[in-house]
Amino acid sequence: MNFTAHNIKLKDGSTTMNNGTPILAESAMWTSIAQTVDLFFPQTHAERATVKVADLGCLEGGYTAAFARMGFDALGIEAREDNVKNCNLVKENLGLPHLNFVKDDVRNMAKYGPFDISLCYGLLYHLNDPVSFLQTLSDSTKKLLLLNTHFAPEHDFRYSLGPINNYLLAPIQKRTHFLERQKNYRLSPITTNEGYRGRWYKEWNQRTAKSGIEKMLWASYNNDRSFWLCKKELTQVLHSVGFTHVFEQFNFTGDLVPDHYTSSFNRTMFVALKS
Numbered sequence: 347m348n349f350t351a352h353n354i355k356l357k358d359g360s361t362t363m364n365n366g367t368p369i370l371a372e373s374a375m376w377t378s379i380a381q382t383v384d385l386f387f388p389q390t391h392a393e394r395a396t397v398k399v400a401d402l403g404c405l406e407g408g409y410t411a412a413f414a415r416m417g418f419d420a421l422g423i424e425a426r427e428d429n430v431k432n433c434n435l436v437k438e439n440l441g442l443p444h445l446n447f448v449k450d451d452v453r454n455m456a457k458y459g460p461f462d463i464s465l466c467y468g469l470l471y472h473l474n475d476p477v478s479f480l481q482t483l484s485d486s487t488k489k490l491l492l493l494n495t496h497f498a499p500e501h502d503f504r505y506s507l508g509p510i511n512n513y514l515l516a517p518i519q520k521r522t523h524f525l526e527r528q529k530n531y532r533l534s535p536i537t538t539n540e541g542y543r544g545r546w547y548k549e550w551n552q553r554t555a556k557s558g559i560e561k562m563l564w565a566s567y568n569n570d571r572s573f574w575l576c577k578k579e580l581t582q583v584l585h586s587v588g589f590t591h592v593f594e595q596f597n598f599t600g601d602l603v604p605d606h607y608t609s610s611f612n613r614t615m616f617v618a619l620k621s
């Protein structure tokens with residue numbers, strides 16, 4: 347059992363990680379999700395058993411399990427074999443009736459829906475077709491989307507320097523944080539994809555073998571580069587695919603991720619609702 351990010355409390359009180367990583371279900375990250383869900387969904391386990399949740403790119407199943415522990419009917423969708431194996435270890439250990447996992451590309455989520463709630467944490471910025479995926483996501487989500495994602499900065503002169511940034515400045519900033527007000531992700535210059543502005547992010551080399559891609563447990567799966575939409579474009583897409591209300595949430599920082607996460611890492615947490 348090798349868990350890389352989700353520290354989950356098991357039935358006998360032991361945990362999936364033993365390196366000081368906060369327990370996921372006790373972290374600000376999870377509490378912010380649970381409190382938001384409580385605003386819009388019933389509180390009793392009996393009522394929640396009929397509320398379907400999708401956890402997209404669920405990694406080791408920590409969030410999926412936390413939803414199931416709250417009483418929801420939760421399905422984690424994950425592309426990587428090793429991650430799904432860990433998810434199923436958690437499922438077997440907890441023995442919760444409404445905790446399930448499938449090995450699939452999230453782009454196929456419609457096969458398993460519709461869902462009342464979709465959790466899209468750390469996943470959208472691993473796709474090369476985020477606009478098309480957000481349409482799929484909206485078509486499969488009846489009420490609430492929790493979307494934690496990176497977005498592309500509108501202005502960042504480093505990303506117009508091409509190889510100078512990629513091979514010189516970015517490695518220096520990675521080691522020394524020299525003048526690094528915002529993290530250097532080696533993004534492309536601003537361009538357009540699927541009709542919206544953003545920047546490309548290189549995930550892995552096109553020549554990487556399938557076995558190598560399987561071992562990159564947090565990365566994209568079926569695309570070697572991902573497209574990060576600019577923030578304004580992202581909110582426009584969320585509205586145009588059918589979410590009537592789009593909010594931003596800030597109370598997920600403080601333990602698993604630092605408080606300056608939203609300002610230094612081009613990342614935010616959207617709460618999108620259908621009325």
Ligand SMILES: C[S@@+](CC[C@H](N)C(=O)[O-])C[C@H]1O[C@@H](n2cnc3c(N)ncnc32)[C@H](O)[C@@H]1O
Nearest residue numbers: 403405424425426451452467468564565566567
């Ligand atoms: C950065 S991790 C985030 C994991 C988890 N959602 C979290 O926030 O802790 C991205 C996860 O998405 C999975 N993933 C990437 N692309 C995927 C795809 N197209 N379909 C299904 N899973 C994918 C990866 O294997 C990995 O588990």
